[in-house]
Amino acid sequence: MAGGGSGSGGGSGRYDVVIVGGGHNGLVAAGYKARAGRRVLLLERLERTGGAAVSTQVFHGAQARLSQYSYLVSLLPRKIVDELGLRFAVRRRRISSYTPTVRDGRPTGLLVDSSDPARTAESFRELTGSDKEFAAWQEFYARTGAIAERVFPSLTEPLPSRTQLRRRVADEAAWEALFERPIGELVERTFSDDLVRGVVLTDALIGTFTHAHDPSLRQNRCFLYHVIGGGTGDWDVPIGGMGALTDALADAARAAGAELRTGCEVTAIATDGTDAEVTYRVQDREVVVGARQVLCNAAPQTLSRLLGEQPAGPAAEGSQLKVNMLLRRLPRLRDRTVDPRDAFAGTFHVAESYEELARAYRSAEAGRLPAAAPSEIYCHSLTDPSILGPELAAQGYQTLTLFGLHLPARLFAPGGGASGGGAHGTAHGTAGGTAGGGDALRAAALAAVMGPLDAVLDEPLADCLATDDLGRPCIEAMSPLDLERELGLPGGNIFHRDLAFPYGEDPDDRWGVATAHPNILLCGAGAIRGGGVSGIPGHNAAMAALGR
Secondary structure, eight states, X not given: OOOOOOSTTSOOOEEEEEEEOOBHHHHHHHHHHHHTTOOEEEEESSSXXXXXXXXXXXXXXXXXXXXXXXXXXXXXXXXXXXXTTOOOOEEOOSOOEEEEEEETTEEEEEEEOTTOHHHHHHHHHHHHSSSHHHHHHHHHHHHHHHHHHHHGGGGGSSOOOHHHHHHHHOOHHHHIIIIISOHHHHHHHHOOOHHHHHHHHGGGTTTOOOOTTOTTOHHHHHHHHHHSGGGTTOOBEETTOXXXXXXXXXXHHHHTTOEEEESEEEEEEEEOSSOXXXXXXXXXXXXXXXXXXXXXXXXXXXXXXXXXXXXXXXXXXXOOEXXXXXXXXXXXXXXXXXXXXXXXTSEEEEXXXXXXXXXXXXXXXXXXXXXXXXXXXXXXXXXXXXXXOHHHHHTTXXXXXXXXXXXXXXXXSTTOGGGSSOOOSOOOOOOSSSOTTHHHHHHHHHHHHHHHHHHTBSSOGGGTBOBOTTSOBSEEEEOHHHHHHHHOOGGGOTTSSOOOOSOOOOTTOTTSOBOSSTTEEEOSTTSTTOOSSOOHHHHHHHHHHTTO
């Protein structure tokens, strides 16, 4: 097949590889391929690269650059940072998590201080009345830590078989519990306290609509990805915001010779297995380029559409509400024993006890908006004040990010459960526009996460919100359908499709990136070992394309 098309902003030509999508994985692939001397063209629909990993001044006139979509880094291997020569760093959060609750009519909570085990032990003791749960906690995470040390390095190696990975894990009991049986069994066997069980289970539910005993083991796969990152399971704050990573990746790709074009929407891909043509639209023109290989950073469903093929099945729906906020100050807590600067420095869990998680799932699965939707909150600016302008930082402003669970895309479709009653609290603001389920549906979901949050605060969060230059509260909420519209994620699924265990049995797919077409590879989250801000599928697709 020969490439064609010409004109400003999108010249004609033939490339060794065309990369569809300029998210972080596409940029990683572009960097590796260009450094290997290949002629690389990357095409991005939006006017900037970065995909979901960007930093944005979300609120009009407010000098704060928020990580608008993706917000923490765990799975990015140091290997990729070093090999691409990235000027990028992360910072460890001093506090792992805080979970407020009420016991015996008294506001209290569980504080996990990653730098002070004695303080954590005391918090467990105060909450549960003994040292038993803390001892179980230590043993549990020591075991997952050992698995992380063994599994994480394999993610940038040729894909192991199930037998090879099992041998690598070496702990038969742990393999059985995490790879073979629903993780709810392990959680219930290990912990007795309902709140502690919930804190552990949340890692199995982030962005994945499922429950503790799902026989498909979607929850196990999600849990594994959240506890193996970096070989430690730590989730770190990107210095300068998530856009600092993708800006560094774009710089590295360009420096290596890759051509990055934005504002170019790919509309079709054709291949005979040896040569390919990629058609894209730029402004009001259509351009066709030829390539030996195509690496797709879009979801597998999107790739099927571009190829003119029928997708293998329906899109796996996203299940989250993402809320970005700018505060004049952190709110006071009903639990006066903990400083808000500690409580919000790590992951702040709301309505995430084991039973609350199960109750919310049952509601959403039945098509109803949970009355108290679980959520996780963190304050980027406590760890990295550089994302705030000097004036805001001097006045004590802080950012706040909320990630709501068990809020699947179905609830935001017209007539979905988010429009019904049951949500309490007041919707403090909405994302712009009426697409993605509409303002009313989004506002109802926002109320469902804000109500439980306000219940653990000593003042309404609305009283702490900053206002922008137009006098509007600095809060935006995005449903799965908003992410579908803005980022092209089918169903708003942040993982592109259901996560997979990091092994495979196809000898012809040595890197977990193959498609039905030999010269078209997945380099995005939909690849095996995709998902999260990792760069791993971008690296692996580049290695496969280079024949390594």
